[in-house]
Amino acid sequence: MALLVQKYGGTSVGSIERIDAVAEKVSKFRDNGDDVVVVVSAMSGETNRLTMLAQEIMEQPTPREMDVLLSTGEQVTIALLCMALEKRGYGAHSFTGGQVRILTDNSHTKARIREIDNTRMHAQLEQGNVVVVAGFQGVDDNGNITTLGRGGSDTTAVALAAALEADECQIYTDVKGVYTTDPRVVEDAKLLETITFEEMLELASLGAKVLQIRSVEFAGKYKVPLRVLSTFEEGSGTLITLEEETDMEDPAIAGIAFERDEAKLTVAGVPDVPGIAYKVIGPVSDAGIEVDVIVQNVAADGSNDITFTVKRAESDRAKEILDTVATSLQAQEVILDKKICKVSLVGVGMRSHAGIASKMFKALADESINIEIITTSEIKISVVIEEKYLELAVRALHSAFELGETESEKVSE
Amino acid sequence: MALLVQKYGGTSVGSIERIDAVAEKVSKFRDNGDDVVVVVSAMSGETNRLTMLAQEIMEQPTPREMDVLLSTGEQVTIALLCMALEKRGYGAHSFTGGQVRILTDNSHTKARIREIDNTRMHAQLEQGNVVVVAGFQGVDDNGNITTLGRGGSDTTAVALAAALEADECQIYTDVKGVYTTDPRVVEDAKLLETITFEEMLELASLGAKVLQIRSVEFAGKYKVPLRVLSTFEEGSGTLITLEEETDMEDPAIAGIAFERDEAKLTVAGVPDVPGIAYKVIGPVSDAGIEVDVIVQNVAADGSNDITFTVKRAESDRAKEILDTVATSLQAQEVILDKKICKVSLVGVGMRSHAGIASKMFKALADESINIEIITTSEIKISVVIEEKYLELAVRALHSAFELGETESEKVSE
Numbered sequence: 123m124a125l126l127v128q129k130y131g132g133t134s135v136g137s138i139e140r141i142d143a144v145a146e147k148v149s150k151f152r153d154n155g156d157d158v159v160v161v162v163s164a165m166s167g168e169t170n171r172l173t174m175l176a177q178e179i180m181e182q183p184t185p186r187e188m189d190v191l192l193s194t195g196e197q198v199t200i201a202l203l204c205m206a207l208e209k210r211g212y213g214a215h216s217f218t219g220g221q222v223r224i225l226t227d228n229s230h231t232k233a234r235i236r237e238i239d240n241t242r243m244h245a246q247l248e249q250g251n252v253v254v255v256a257g258f259q260g261v262d263d264n265g266n267i268t269t270l271g272r273g274g275s276d277t278t279a280v281a282l283a284a285a286l287e288a289d290e291c292q293i294y295t296d297v298k299g300v301y302t303t304d305p306r307v308v309e310d311a312k313l314l315e316t317i318t319f320e321e322m323l324e325l326a327s328l329g330a331k332v333l334q335i336r337s338v339e340f341a342g343k344y345k346v347p348l349r350v351l352s353t354f355e356e357g358s359g360t361l362i363t364l365e366e367e368t369d370m371e372d373p374a375i376a377g378i379a380f381e382r383d384e385a386k387l388t389v390a391g392v393p394d395v396p397g398i399a400y401k402v403i404g405p406v407s408d409a410g411i412e413v414d415v416i417v418q419n420v421a422a423d424g425s426n427d428i429t430f431t432v433k434r435a436e437s438d439r440a441k442e443i444l445d446t447v448a449t450s451l452q453a454q455e456v457i458l459d460k461k462i463c464k465v466s467l468v469g470v471g472m473r474s475h476a477g478i479a480s481k482m483f484k485a486l487a488d489e490s491i492n493i494e495i496i497t498t499s500e501i502k503i504s505v506v507i508e509e510k511y512l513e514l515a516v517r518a519l520h521s522a523f524e525l526g527e528t529e530s531e532k533v534s535e
Numbered sequence: 536m537a538l539l540v541q542k543y544g545g546t547s548v549g550s551i552e553r554i555d556a557v558a559e560k561v562s563k564f565r566d567n568g569d570d571v572v573v574v575v576s577a578m579s580g581e582t583n584r585l586t587m588l589a590q591e592i593m594e595q596p597t598p599r600e601m602d603v604l605l606s607t608g609e610q611v612t613i614a615l616l617c618m619a620l621e622k623r624g625y626g627a628h629s630f631t632g633g634q635v636r637i638l639t640d641n642s643h644t645k646a647r648i649r650e651i652d653n654t655r656m657h658a659q660l661e662q663g664n665v666v667v668v669a670g671f672q673g674v675d676d677n678g679n680i681t682t683l684g685r686g687g688s689d690t691t692a693v694a695l696a697a698a699l700e701a702d703e704c705q706i707y708t709d710v711k712g713v714y715t716t717d718p719r720v721v722e723d724a725k726l727l728e729t730i731t732f733e734e735m736l737e738l739a740s741l742g743a744k745v746l747q748i749r750s751v752e753f754a755g756k757y758k759v760p761l762r763v764l765s766t767f768e769e770g771s772g773t774l775i776t777l778e779e780e781t782d783m784e785d786p787a788i789a790g791i792a793f794e795r796d797e798a799k800l801t802v803a804g805v806p807d808v809p810g811i812a813y814k815v816i817g818p819v820s821d822a823g824i825e826v827d828v829i830v831q832n833v834a835a836d837g838s839n840d841i842t843f844t845v846k847r848a849e850s851d852r853a854k855e856i857l858d859t860v861a862t863s864l865q866a867q868e869v870i871l872d873k874k875i876c877k878v879s880l881v882g883v884g885m886r887s888h889a890g891i892a893s894k895m896f897k898a899l900a901d902e903s904i905n906i907e908i909i910t911t912s913e914i915k916i917s918v919v920i921e922e923k924y925l926e927l928a929v930r931a932l933h934s935a936f937e938l939g940e941t942e943s944e945k946v947s948e
Contacts, residue, residue, distance in 0.1 A: 178551040202589065
């Protein structure tokens with residue numbers, strides 16, 4: 123007997139058969155006595171179809187009307203899911219974002235939730251109905267339809283769970299949960315039973331894209347217990363917890379993330395004067411290019427290099443900008459390396475465990491993998507290495523930190 | 536400089552190209568200084584697509600959720616039309632039924648409009664924007680989405696015109712307006728410049744299905760000048776007026792309507808006692824079969840026949856019911872004739888012109904067409920004849936009453 127908010131994404135509701143399967147799944151929770159609020163996305167493909175219709179008219183469609191258009195996608199799904207529940211004899215009641223009402227600011231296509239009224243949802247739950255809410259959408263103060271941007275349905279689910287003080291927010295996806303690393307790279311990657319919000323944030327932003335990052339931040343802020351699990355397979359998934367597990371035997375490392383599509387840019391021989399980093403990075407940022415890892419190192423001989431990474435697709439554009447910058451700064455040269463990747467160890471346990479970094483560097487050295495850049499944060503160590511070593515590095519680290527199914531079982535015996 | 540409400544149906548907005556063409560049309564009225572409120576239907580085919588999705592889940596989908604589902608169709612169109620207008624540099628602002636707000640009762644899938652708030656529309660018009668409203672939909676007192684039933688967009692347009700006290704409500708369709716009769720039957724059928732509401736009601740219900748009948752009633756009640764015209768061709772269409780034209784030279788007849796899909800049922804030899812008509816017709820009505828023309832005639836010898844017409848598709852079911860009724864009433868027999876049709880003369884001028892009926896009967900007699908049933912109302916005379924004579928009868932009447940383009944020109948010379 124719990125109050126659950128469950129979110130099913132576009133793939134989970136991608137056809138009438140799948141909507142029927144979701145209804146079946148939800149009905150079992152009702153049978154168990156749970157109160158259920160379901161948040162759904164548009165059927166997979168629908169948002170793209172609508173976007174293409176708009177773009178046939180104009181390349182940059184009016185944001186306000188784009189929201190009116192796109193919000194129909196989720197509205198279709200809530201109606202169909204309610205029908206599928208009612209067919210099974212379960213009471214169900216749909217709400218659009220505006221009907222709930224999910225109040226947002228007026229930044230069309232990327233609105234942020236301000237407030238949620240839980241009165242209507244509670245009234246329906248008390249009547250024994252399943253509440254089905256359209257994800258991704260809300261209304262502003264003037265009743266204009268807004269959308270939260272792609273993936274916003276996760277945020278809707280977390281926000282509803284916070285507003286309803288739900289016992290758990292369950293995000294159903296096409297993966298079984300959060301793994302120690304990508305199972306396609308490391309065969310014995312282990313499904314994590316729990317992970318902290320901080321770790322999840324680092325893993326999500328580093329490429330293990332299970333959850334929309336904003337929804338994780340939101341859940342952390344409002345202390346909503348968040349669970350990631352599979353729509354299609356059994357299993358209890360991964361619970362994202364507020365607190366680091368207190369068990370001291372727990373491994374210090376939660377998982378290994380990696381990013382393939384990066385490129386490294388070095389501006390060599392820039393003057394070692396205050397403000398130089400801004401002069402180099404500023405023009406790149408201003409061009410809308412996202413800069414990731416940044417390192418600056420003044421050598422003993424006074425020569426100064428600034429190195430940073432960007433998305434590979436944007437690296438040529440960044441290079442062009444830097445060439446101009448380099449000339450004006452009388453820098454030595456600009457070097458672009460597209461064949462790099464980034465591998466990161468993530469874990470809140472790092473804080474209290476010494477030697478994680480050295481263990482990491484040793485594991486890579488044992489495989490003769492050269493580290494080009496190192497950056498660290500409280501709960502993360504990232505290295506930039508040659509792209510061809512990616513799989514080897516991830517496997518070596520996974521094994522060195524005993525993250526695998528088998529290894530961890532050995533340890534706990 | 537006028538305030539116009541324009542309604543474009545599903546065919547008129549059936550593709551991106553057509554939505555673009557509608558935007559082009561609307562922009563010309565703006566250039567002319569008119570304020571324009573546009574009501575649109577779902578893109579043709581969309582309502583059927585959504586209905587089929589629902590029926591894949593359940594045969595009789597929940598009405599409340601059906602409305603949530605179907606209302607997305609018009610919502611897509613309002614967004615796309617606004618984009619097409621903005622692309623051309625015209626300000627545009629979309630409203631769903633709920634946003635306007637169009638308040639209805641809570642009869643899902645067949646709601647009736649109770650009240651319309653014109654504040655938001657006026658505010659947008661004052662800012663120089665084209666207002667684009669989703670037809671066919673509204674909200675009830677509790678904010679539930681309702682729909683007005685198929686064809687409800689016409690009703691939305693008329694209701695908005697009434698609420699805004701618009702100068703004219705223009706219904707754009709795929710015909711040029713209202714003709715004296717079906718141009719496919721009579722080649723020189725003439726486009727009427729004006730027609731009265733009463734005549735339009737009779738013509739619409741008799742088969743010239745240009746406008747949804749509810750919207751015509753609505754327009755008559757609120758004295759909204761209503762014009763039917765073509766989306767695709769130039770022309771000023773047909774204006775539906777409140778008052779009968781006062782010009783005495785005007786023809787007494789507005790047009791000729793006909794209905795092909797009827798069947799005639801006669802219960803012969805029923806007792807001539809009070810209540811007998813109810814005993815015969817009652818069970819047929821109770822079975823949900825719509826009864827059209829009814830005639831009863833007691834012969835001099837005391838024998839009594841009751842004859843009526845129903846839709847041909849329902850005639851076998853009606854016959855079965857009547858067979859049972861006939862047995863219990865000890866009636867002589869039940870005769871079903873499927874090969875009939877109905878032809879009607881319509882015109883408010885009938886009231887003041889004698890001899891219309893006899894002229895009609897003579898015209899049919901001249902062609903040796905036997906009349907099986909005659910019924911009359913204030914502004915209509917209908918005859919039931921053998922189906923094979925339909926075209927002949929319509930042409931003969933069209934010519935006898937000089938309704939054709941050429942004939943009427945001859946007369947006015």
